Amino acid sequence: MIGLVPGRATEDRWLALIAHLPQDAANPRMARLRTREALGAAALREGVYLLPDTPEHRHSLQELARYLLDAEASCEVVVLESTDAEQTARLRALFDRTARYTELLEILRGLESGIGIADPTALGRVLAKQRRELARIRALDFYGSPLAQQTEERLVELEQRVRKLIFPDHTEAPLRRQQRYFRRTWATRRPLLADRLASAWLIRRFIDPEATLRWLDPGEEAPADAVGFGFEGAPFCNGRSRVTFETLLAHFDRDNDPALARIGMLVRAIDIGDRRMAEAEGVETLLNGARRRATNDDELLQECEKTFDLLYEAYLDGLPRRPERL
Structure with missing residues (x-):
């Protein structure tokens, strides 16, 4: 050698x-x-x-x-x-990556046709996957294909459009503080992605322990007596920079709980495909495993509640201990 x-x-x-x-x-x-x-x-x-x-x-x-x-x-x-x-x-x-860039551009064109139709959170996760694919292609593009910049610009454009749908730039619907949220029916729409599952867990654990949860089909209106969450037009939904879980935390004064705030950051990272938070990919894998095991949406929530319970305990354990009083 x-x-x-x-x-x-x-x-x-x-x-x-x-x-x-x-x-x-x-x-x-x-x-x-x-x-x-x-x-x-x-x-x-x-x-x-x-x-x-x-x-x-x-x-x-x-x-x-x-x-x-x-x-x-x-x-x-x-x-x-x-x-x-x-x-x-x-x-x-031999190192021409034109074919891989062209294939990725075709995927992006297909995803663009789903904007405004498909669930924006799901689109965001798919775009995050394509962002990682683009990084892999560029790492092997030793001589700088002219399609590299074109693909980057196209991906950025779609990411920005989808992000506006995930975090709409509007004033959240006013919520009356005196409204009662005990023993209520809470409704969200399928598919039950990370934010909706985490929000349902939050509701049952910290907001309305005797809540009844209802799963709506896409486009189905929530019953008049139900509290909607996790979809556009619901009282509790994504805001400019928050996912539904964080909106609920803020409204019910739970955002001062560091463990819950950390879960909110985690849910946001999963929903937008951000892998900078170390545990995001692992938790997403656990949620996907729960989907495979569950036979219906109620079972899915039961499985995912175990994951969020453990996360909450783990984040609590990671907080500084208060000194015991003598």
Whole structure:
């Protein structure tokens, strides 16, 4: 295996991983395949994989080569240079990401047709997934496709439009403080995504323990005597910068509870697909598992209530303890 000296990448210089694995080396084969896909390497032929010469790629290929050598494979990492400009152009074409950008643009066009029809929260989550896909494509777009900026601008435009639907820029409907919220029927619409499930849990745990919950079909009006939540036009719904859970917290003076406020931040992160909050993805996975287990919406809430109960206890445990009085 050739030792490589880090240097400045040039357009006509390449790194090649040349590997031959034993027939029974299943694990190294999978490692090679996954690493090749993750790095965006091009296959010149079976066992020969090419990448532009950069310090990051040198390090990654060296690490993979060491792993393969430990698995008793024959493996070398070498530096190659193009013989002429035509060969450079042919090799660069192996890393053309136009097809992936085009595919993503087609997906975005399809999502645009759903704006104003589909649930905006669901659209927001799908757009968050496409945002992560765009990041993966750009990370492997070594030569800067002209479609990169076009795709970015298109995605930003759709994100802004959907965000306005999730957090409408309007004054929330006035709520009379003297209105009674005990033993009431509370109604929200399907599908029961994170904000609606968390809000239903909040209502039963902290607002109206004897509440009756009703699940409405999309477009179905809530009964006249029900308190609506979690959909446009309901007394409790998303605001300019809050999800329904946070709206409920504020109205019922529960936003001074740090554990509940933390759950509100978590719910907002899940609903808009923000992965900067560490536990958001894990909690979303648990909610998806509850959907698979439950046979109806009442069972779904029962399963999800366990998750939110545990989150509340965990966040309480993470708060500073008050000193005990002597």
